[in-house]
Amino acid sequence: MLETPENIQKLVDLLANNSNEEYNAVLNDFDFSTIDFKPYQSWSSKKYTRNCLYKDLNFELILLCWEHGQETPIHGHDGEDCWVYLLEGEMKEVFFNMDDNDNLIADDSQTVETNQVTFMDDSQGFHKLKNGHDGRSMSLHLYAKPIENCESFDEKSQQFVKRSLNFDTNSDKY
């Protein structure tokens, strides 16, 4: 069995030894410059990529690599908690909720800057993320617990569909 690289293991240990309530502080305090993310990156002109760094029963750490303009569909989080730490670039986050007539409406948005942590869960409704930066962006996503499927808005049918989440690369050696 290969070992998780030491610097990622340090973050994994911190997360394993803290509760979800501490995760925002753990991510804010962690020195991400100690991690060389190059070996874990992958890039595609078709779609942002999801690269698994670590996954166990309690949480998963995924590196997302975004080319200019790439974005997620509008989606929920299957009852789980989601933190995003923006490592590089700039993201646009748009929040959606159902209005009284069950129409999906964008009700808030924010620009996420490098080194910023954001949090999302189903109590806040749905969101989408877009690389709003001229160049590439790179974000680290922490899901507790891991998310296998999520409600994802299908633009064609204008309905939410269940989407299974896959990894483009997987460096998790456990």
Ligand SMILES: [Fe+2]
């Ligand atoms: Fe999300």
